Amino acid sequence: MDKRSCPLSEVYGLLEPGPVLLLTTAHKGKSNVMAMSWHTMMEFEPPLVGCVVSGHDFSFAALKATRQCVLNIPTAELKDKVVACGNSSGRSVDKFALVGLTPLPARTVGAPLIAECYASLECRVIDTRLMNRYNFFVLEVQQAWIDPACKNPRTLHHRGRGAFMVAGETIKLPSKMK
Template structure:
């Protein structure tokens, strides 16, 4: 028998994609923020929608520069990802604090995280929903991945400090 699910826990049922490390750079300073509220909106050009709280340090950098990188970590970086979410870039350099390597991107000023499996360089392409929902629409303008990682074990946030890992692959083609 099913029991009622508190509305505050609905996101844990629907959370679709991997937790990302969203990197920005503003005034010559790189920053990182874990991001799990994102979704694909279009294939070509690739468009990604994401929610970044106006209370986050990242919000100002993304708003002002219109650029970021969506970095896709794997389970090996789980502690660094959680650590980045438990502190503010206003007060410290998260790259240094968590031993992550910033690499220059090709088309945007935000840095790539070298340790991540994949990196998606993005530009904000639509801000219509930022005022009401903090929802940015990003266009991926350059994409990188490590071809040696054939089955990345990405993190999927379930809420309240719990994560699932991407697991078994099923092919139905």
């Protein structure tokens, strides 16, 4: 694998801009992947991430049962694969094969990393109090991986109905914000 371990203290900078993610699960011998935009950071370190996985999604049952997943961050080059993930269900097909994504074993969870994504975050579910009402899971990132060769990743940000904003220029301002 081309990715290297990434300090957990740097995870928030990967998710805070709001990129589309590919969430992977593994359950009953079957891996699956879905596109997801409804996520937020909830704590810096250890990094906590809140996310909504619809009860209609095949991944919901896997996440609920295994309490493990990987959040993978695709760059804009993967846009067609991201949309293909969103347009199919793991109920009926092997999405990795269909879409052309390569699953790799993770270190701390059963769900796979996606080789083509520039960063992957191995997560465990730590709080399900809002799961029944909102399909909302609180995840703790256990292990983060990043491709050191990908210096300025152009991420995808979903505007709805297949319209994506691609990450543009980065500006640096004299901020005291973390």
